[in-house]
Amino acid sequence: MKYIVLCGSFILFLFSGSSPSWSKHLALCKFSLKTFEFKGTPADQVKCLLRKIKMNGSSSSKQVIPEWLTMHVGKQTNVQRSSFRKYLVKYKILETDLGGNIDKPLISTKRKDGRMVQAQYFVIHDTATANKRKRKSFPDNMNTSKWRYNNLNSSLWNSTSRKVNLIINRLGNSRTFIDYEKSRQGIAVKLEYAKFAKQAKSMFLHVENVQPRIQPHPFKGKFFPMGPTPGFTDVQLRRLALAYIAASVRRGTWLIPAFHFNIDHGLKNYYAHNDPQEFDLPRWIDQVEHVLNSISR
Numbered sequence: 001m002k003y004i005v006l007c008g009s010f011i012l013f014l015f016s017g018s019s020p021s022w023s024k025h026l027a028l029c030k031f032s033l034k035t036f037e038f039k040g041t042p043a044d045q046v047k048c049l050l051r052k053i054k055m056n057g058s059s060s061s062k063q064v065i066p067e068w069l070t071m072h073v074g075k076q077t078n079v080q081r082s083s084f085r086k087y088l089v090k091y092k093i094l095e096t097d098l099g100g101n102i103d104k105p106l107i108s109t110k111r112k113d114g115r116m117v118q119a120q121y122f123v124i125h126d127t128a129t130a131n132k133r134k135r136k137s138f139p140d141n142m143n144t145s146k147w148r149y150n151n152l153n154s155s156l157w158n159s160t161s162r163k164v165n166l167i168i169n170r171l172g173n174s175r176t177f178i179d180y181e182k183s184r185q186g187i188a189v190k191l192e193y194a195k196f197a198k199q200a201k202s203m204f205l206h207v208e209n210v211q212p213r214i215q216p217h218p219f220k221g222k223f224f225p226m227g228p229t230p231g232f233t234d235v236q237l238r239r240l241a242l243a244y245i246a247a248s249v250r251r252g253t254w255l256i257p258a259f260h261f262n263i264d265h266g267l268k269n270y271y272a273h274n275d276p277q278e279f280d281l282p283r284w285i286d287q288v289e290h291v292l293n294s295i296s297r
């Protein structure tokens, strides 16, 4: 239990005091307190929100955005609920394991202009689970049910369960902690702190992905920055694709995927968690496209 660190074993904050909440735009990708959105079109936003994160968590860099995502993000899904449901039944996947009933809308909030808006951002995390038993190597059994962190019913996840909507293990199983329609008790990114943008809470859905971390030289202390390569298994990415499609079908438009680090990086006096590590964006979008092709057949 002590080994669990929710997404990134980074130092959380350094100072208190001055609040940047007066600022109109927050953090690296410029979250607007007026619109509750990041700057730019959805296609522009993913370029910033999906920047590749350095292992030491100091910064992130641009990466190529897969064409499917650029073409679809923010636009209508055009996926029939009945077709998606048929797919889920065929593969014995429960809607309740993908954030809840796909007929229901997502959580929504009222903007300053009075308009109700549904959650729009699909935030991808990794659990950054420190492998303290072997600090320099990954567990041999990390992709099997014998690795205890793959047990989603374990009390190991009690704290996580109050902060995020969903968790996905390395065997491709998922568990919904909080329905996509419901408010989360805790916060999953610093931007959601009241001093920054508490309204952001209703704009974000959060998905944790189980991933071990190790501590290469010269890192010491509590920081376990390195994830395995690839970071997530194929079945884990498949389930993440399904969780994304389920959320987007409920909203009616393709949500804007985002990495945790890029949401928080640049917030005054805070360091952002360095997750997700080793996330293979093209492989994930391949899984999204694969599922969509299977649904439309």
Ligand SMILES: [Zn+2]
Binding pocket: 006, 007, 008, 124, 125, 126, 260, 273, 275
């Ligand atoms: Zn995280």
